[in-house]
Amino acid sequence: MDLIDRKYRILQAIIDDYILTALPVGSRTISRKYEQKLSSATIRNEMSDLEELGYLDSPHTSAGRVPSNKAYRLYVDRMLRPAPLSVEETAFIRSCFDSRVQQVEEMTTRMAKALSSVTHYTAAVMTRTPRAEQRLSHLQLVPVSERRCLLILVTTSGAVRQHILDLDAPIAPDELYTVSRVLSQKLAGCPLSQLSEELSTLASGTPDAFRGVVSAMAQEAPPAGQDDISSLAVGGRSNLLSYPEYSDVDKAKSLLSVLETKEKIVGLLSQHGEMEFSVRIGPETGLEEMKDCSIVTASYRLSDGRVNTIGLIGPTRMQYGKVLSVLSQVGQSLGEMLEEQNGQP
């Protein structure tokens, strides 16, 4: 057992060192910096074993060793030491959660910017509302031109959606007003996913003059389907260029190109499961372009039903400890902010 413990420690030392330097680490480095009781030769033997076990790779014969993805997996699952944040870092993160920020958009953008600047990785922040939880709170039709009006839907969580309706026949502003009032009352509390259906049903029992409007609404109402992405922001894409793993411009290009594709980012963030944190390493991300990257995601359920998912993207040798500390600090600050918001009714 003692031996195994030693192998463990050596592997951990190698990973720690590699995360720090991005340079293949040799036996001598370990013996000097981490395990002074052992000679480099001993370390070499252990390293040789670790390589055979699949935890280390050697770029070539006379370079040091580099941790494999399997090693990172073990590292994240078992070896992770929390990296405490500095006072400044904590304060900075806190300061980003200003309860007066109203727009979801602005909130996600700020968080993405802040997280990328604290971690020096790329940050992606997404706020979505699971479709099942969205209910109509209020509905309003606003005239825009003679045959065109704006349909505004407000959900119970305070989100606002808007659709332009093209009408078959002109309708007077006052009538739109009446329709809004009636429908608003009838449909309050209706889940968004069933809205279209409800409207169709209502349309048949509506006086001719209004039927056109109501069926136009039924058409434009959001279809049942995936969740609603209320907001997505990515910050610090260019941060990744600092890391030697992307000094190859072609690699960098293909990675940055992925990070420009909204759908792929949403995909990456949506893989997040039930647990609070998730770490995906290299190929586990599921994207060929990201096989040298890791993504750490965290998900927070806000009180109004919205779900906030954060992803930090960096090289596989990213500072997992620090990243997780940052994310849990974010979770804490987020909680405090929401409490404060609800506490000042």
Added chain:
Amino acid sequence: MDLIDRKYRILQAIIDDYILTALPVGSRTISRKYEQKLSSATIRNEMSDLEELGYLDSPHTSAGRVPSNKAYRLYVDRMLRPAPLSVEETAFIRSCFDSRVQQVEEMTTRMAKALSSVTHYTAAVMTRTPRAEQRLSHLQLVPVSERRCLLILVTTSGAVRQHILDLDAPIAPDELYTVSRVLSQKLAGCPLSQLSEELSTLASGTPDAFRGVVSAMAQEAPPAGQDDISSLAVGGRSNLLSYPEYSDVDKAKSLLSVLETKEKIVGLLSQHGEMEFSVRIGPETGLEEMKDCSIVTASYRLSDGRVNTIGLIGPTRMQYGKVLSVLSQVGQSLGEMLEEQNGQP
């Protein structure tokens, strides 16, 4: 005059060739590919003159010549030949203007993506409404919780803005409804910039029960100030990495970092003056990080008062002819789309 004409032609040939290859161009290349009547020695003499005049730079003694920013300026102002687009390109641009796209957001994103993929440069698209032109069309208060409600402002151009209001005292949903109705009628047509002021005035003449709401609105109403940016999208940032001028990762990083800063992009696009197109070369962009870039902007006034500004960002040796052709095709398609939209009432 004939001499001057020849210098002109040679300079143009040099710029054309450099734009194509990004390699310093030598006298022999010009004499073979562009001016077969002249020997390389003659070209050399001319090039020497052009260098003295400030139109050419030589990276070192035995390399060819490279156009200076002054040369690009002349090229853009006087030498530009329109580069006709291929049928596919035209079709592709047209196809991006689907009149059924409703959201401004989606429109700008699509345009940015399309333009960057046609040109292989970075595209930034901004839609803004000059503050002076925005007038209130409709106003609605929607209850969210007991002491909190949502203020929705719809402008005559159909834009929707929302603010959360925190109220001093609780107010019943029905009362919010009444207030909305009255204020909507009183304030319809009021320029947004004066809204806050108007509301303050109205507040004093309002029954006590409602005064709280009205003054809360006055506080949150958009202050007079700069224009409203309804939407900003950037596409194809990673395209720039393909160009040899950014094979230096540090350069690339500082440029991409600028292209991630919303404010700087808005700044770049806002410099656009009265004319339809504007080309800013190198230092003319006003940003140190962009001293090796050019930006071509185009601005289109939409029928509802909004202004759409497009910027294409590339290396100073960008294909100005092609870029301008693309932008004017965009202008045309945009016009067609709007016409179509208004023609189907």
Added chain:
DNA sequence: GTTAGCACTCAATCAGGTCGAGTGCTAATC
């Protein structure tokens, strides 16, 4: 089991040499 010692490997670095694209100048030509 641990370690000292040694042969071996291989990328990185440097110096020297060659190549070729390009210039600038001069003298001859049109």
Added chain:
DNA sequence: GATTAGCACTCGACCTGATTGAGTGCTAAC
């Protein structure tokens, strides 16, 4: 006077071979 051929010169790019040093793997001794 403009044009051009010719030539010396420059300088980066590229290739080559030698050197260095970090690192390994193996073996034999402790």
